Amino acid sequence: MKDKLSTFTEFSNNLFPHEIDYLLSVQQFQKPENLHILKIIHHNTHYPARPLPFDTSIDKRTYSYMKAWIHENLQKIDVDMFYAWLISVEKSIMNDDIETGQEKELLNAMDNMHPTAYYFMKFYRVIQHYRDYLIVR
Incomplete structure (x- = not known):
């Protein structure tokens, strides 16, 4: 069976720690779920030996939004x-x-x-x- 958030997990595993540090510095999220997801990505990129699982109770549209937001903000500074x-x-x-x-x-x-x-x-x-x-x- 396919993991529920496998696509997002794969996407987040391809990010570099300095990219997540930058995203944390520019984020202005209103929803606490978005910040929570970003902090999990931050932890997973800095400590790949001890990754935290993503919360499956959060709506998958939120993960889709986060993926698009991350991609867009990293493109701006590329x-x-x-x-x-x-x-x-x-x-x-x-x-x-x-x-x-x-x-x-x-x-x-x-x-x-x-x-x-x-x-x-x-x-x-x-x-x-x-x-x-x-x-x-």
Whole structure:
């Protein structure tokens, strides 16, 4: 018989301790079940030899929500995904093929970008290309 939370357990086993530490620092859960689940994941990633079981009395939709929330928040800080997006936008600008959606994303990224960001210099160069693109346009 398949374990009730096997998919979620497998997902949580693939997380790294520093990722869970980050998620604990940014979480603002209203429901105590969500925080409880996150703390169990925290314990299991830090002490893999002594894992705690997940509470099966919690609704499976809560686990599904937590999985999506974890994935979404880790994607927000994934520098590799940001770099891939940045390269695709730069390619679109250089080929004079940038779409409206990409322009909106780029402008939103400009508002949220900080000089301490990992790929700030690359982002700055892409913005310079975008400026040149707008001048020609």
